[in-house]
Amino acid sequence: MDLNELKGKPRTRKKPMVRKGRGPGSGKGRTAGRGGKGASARTGFAHKWYFEGGQMPLVRRLPKVGFNNALFAKEIVVLNVRSLNDFENGASVGPEEFLKAGLINKLADGVKVLGEGDLEKKLTVRAHRFSKSAREKIEAKGGKCEVISPDKAKAKA
Numbered sequence: 001m002d003l004n005e006l007k008g009k010p011r012t013r014k015k016p017m018v019r020k021g022r023g024p025g026s027g028k029g030r031t032a033g034r035g036g037k038g039a040s041a042r043t044g045f046a047h048k049w050y051f052e053g054g055q056m057p058l059v060r061r062l063p064k065v066g067f068n069n070a071l072f073a074k075e076i077v078v079l080n081v082r083s084l085n086d087f088e089n090g091a092s093v094g095p096e097e098f099l100k101a102g103l104i105n106k107l108a109d110g111v112k113v114l115g116e117g118d119l120e121k122k123l124t125v126r127a128h129r130f131s132k133s134a135r136e137k138i139e140a141k142g143g144k145c146e147v148i149s150p151d152k153a154k155a156k157a
Contacts, residue, residue, distance in 0.1 A: 075108040076129065081137050082117020084125065094126035094148070110150055119143075 020032035034041045050057040083103045087093050095111045098104045104111060113125060115133025122142040128150060130138075135145050 074110065076110050076112050077104045077106065077108050078112050078114055079103055080114050080116040081119045081134050084123055085120055087123060089121040092124040
């Protein structure tokens with residue numbers, strides 16, 4: 001098959017080039033097809049892919065989705081060593097006793113004892129976690145630090 005045997009319009013033809021801004025008779029004069037004033041009439045203008053003419057874009061109207069650590073984060077209640085002075089000397093205390101005494105508001109996922117303040121009594125303290133300084137202060141008075149596993153705390157709760 002030769003080119004002269006093709007039927008229909010020849011495919012080699014191109015549209016004529018449009019010369020913008022060359023007077024009102026050209027059809028693309030004055031504003032050169034950019035409309036009136038505004039950002040889109042200026043050179044260098046390029047709106048974002050989500051721009052909807054000033055309307056709140058769909059990507060901002062829809063709720064955020066994805067990972068949120070709030071669903072998985074463990075809530076640990078803290079208790080300072082100075083608060084343990086409320087208990088009697090030689091007592092064995094744990095999260096339930098802390099709750100009854102009003103030292104903590106809830107058990108949550110565990111209790112951590114921190115080393116702020118001084119301890120004046122010998123106690124056996126049961127908690128899920130201990131800071132290094134808290135452990136040293138409790139053992140310095142002859143007390144014991146017993147770590148409770150998190151599984152037992154959930155079973156009791």
